[in-house]
Amino acid sequence: MIHADPARHSVVQRAADAFAAYRDGDRASFDELVTVLTPLLWHTVRGQGVDQVAAEDVVQTIWMRLLHSSASIRDPQTIVQWLLTAARREAWRISKRTRVEDNRRAPLPSQEGEQADVPTGPEDLTDETVLREERQRRLWRHVQGLPDRCRELLRVIAFADRPDYAVIAASLGMPVGSIGPTRGRCLAKLRNELMKDPQWEGSES
Amino acid sequence: MDDERTLAEQPLDDVDAATLTEIRDLYDAGDPVPEDLVERVKFSLALDEMFDEVARMTRMPLDELAVRGEAPTRTETLTFSADRLTAMVTVTPTSGGRLRLDGWLAPPAPHRVGLRLQDAGELEVVADEDGRFSFESLDQGFGQLSFRPLGADAEGASTVVTPLFQL
Numbered sequence: 001m002i003h004a005d006p007a008r009h010s011v012v013q014r015a016a017d018a019f020a021a022y023r024d025g026d027r028a029s030f031d032e033l034v035t036v037l038t039p040l041l042w043h044t045v046r047g048q049g050v051d052q053v054a055a056e057d058v059v060q061t062i063w064m065r066l067l068h069s070s071a072s073i074r075d076p077q078t079i080v081q082w083l084l085t086a087a088r089r090e091a092w093r094i095s096k097r098t099r100v101e102d103n104r105r106a107p108l109p110s111q112e113g114e115q116a117d118v119p120t121g122p123e124d125l126t127d128e129t130v131l132r133e134e135r136q137r138r139l140w141r142h143v144q145g146l147p148d149r150c151r152e153l154l155r156v157i158a159f160a161d162r163p164d165y166a167v168i169a170a171s172l173g174m175p176v177g178s179i180g181p182t183r184g185r186c187l188a189k190l191r192n193e194l195m196k197d198p199q200w201e202g203s204e205s
Numbered sequence: 206m207d208d209e210r211t212l213a214e215q216p217l218d219d220v221d222a223a224t225l226t227e228i229r230d231l232y233d234a235g236d237p238v239p240e241d242l243v244e245r246v247k248f249s250l251a252l253d254e255m256f257d258e259v260a261r262m263t264r265m266p267l268d269e270l271a272v273r274g275e276a277p278t279r280t281e282t283l284t285f286s287a288d289r290l291t292a293m294v295t296v297t298p299t300s301g302g303r304l305r306l307d308g309w310l311a312p313p314a315p316h317r318v319g320l321r322l323q324d325a326g327e328l329e330v331v332a333d334e335d336g337r338f339s340f341e342s343l344d345q346g347f348g349q350l351s352f353r354p355l356g357a358d359a360e361g362a363s364t365v366v367t368p369l370f371q372l
Contacts, residue, residue, distance in 0.1 A: 182216055
């Protein structure tokens with residue numbers, strides 16, 4: 001579901017088309033919208049540090065609110081922005097509350113950390129043992145070493161298509177130029193770290 | 206830092222695309238969208254009833270275990286907040302592996318309370334003048350509540366619905 005397949009629309013465009021069709025009376029198109037955008041919502045919310053159960057609640061809540069407010073969204077092209085903004089806001093509200101209640105998180109791993117374990121970074125994984133390959137664990141460590149905002153951004157755009165990056169970045173509250181059409185600061189930072197990592201192969205073009 | 210700035214100003218290329226694909230695979234492996242989430246969302250949106258407001262859901266852990274998200278306690282309290290009412294709901298296990306849902310509306314007022322269950326149809330009870338209501342002998346699964354003041358019109362002008370939540 002990624003990358004330039006010129007014959008196919010981007011995630012954002014498919015969402016806009018589905019929402020427009022729904023507004024024109026095709027109720028089934030709302031299901032298409034849900035299918036296309038739920039992964040982006042999930043990763044937006046989880047990227048904010050919301051636990052799994054609460055993240056499901058947030059995703060459910062945001063879709064219900066859209067169903068309720070759909071008539072007030074005039075331009076179908078703004079649907080992704082509406083949803084991501086709402087999800088991020090709600091996730092922020094919840095994670096702020098959780099942080100107050102909960103200081104169980106392990107400290108950040110050091111950059112020279114042990115290679116045996118997947119570090120417990122700012123993000124928790126459903127199942128850390130799934131990252132069996134050294135390459136994945138290495139990439140995970142580098143991604144966890146990014147500033148929070150960069151990690152949130154890259155996590156979400158990884159589930160979209162290149163024409164969508166700028167819109168998604170804006171929806172996540174990132175400044176213009178964060179990504180697309182240029183590489184932007186976050187990907188540059190990650191790329192730089194990967195290039196400096198002697199154990200990382202394949203990052204040079 | 207200068208390297209980084211130069212890199213940042215270049216256009217996206219195939220290496221970036223490959224990196225993003227690897228990041229996507231990383232999260233697909235480590236934190237995938239829960240199985241059936243999309244189906245549950247679709248179910249929750251397919252309600253026939255008109256509604257005026259979506260309540261915000263808050264889980265209230267009853268003890269430390271629930272706070273840590275481990276070995277979830279079987280009694281859970283949920284709060285649903287809307288502009289016009291708040292509902293506190295407790296789900297408790299009963300004999301035979303079934304569940305009982307007790308709720309309390311504030312401000313207290315008689316309402317029709319609907320419970321749509323993902324695999325078991327719809328139930329309806331009336332909350333009394335103290336705002337209390339309950340559903341008994343429920344199976345585990347996902348449900349969605351709705352609250353409509355008694356005597357309100359059927360157009361849903363004052364109906365509050367909740368997101369789908371796990372029983």
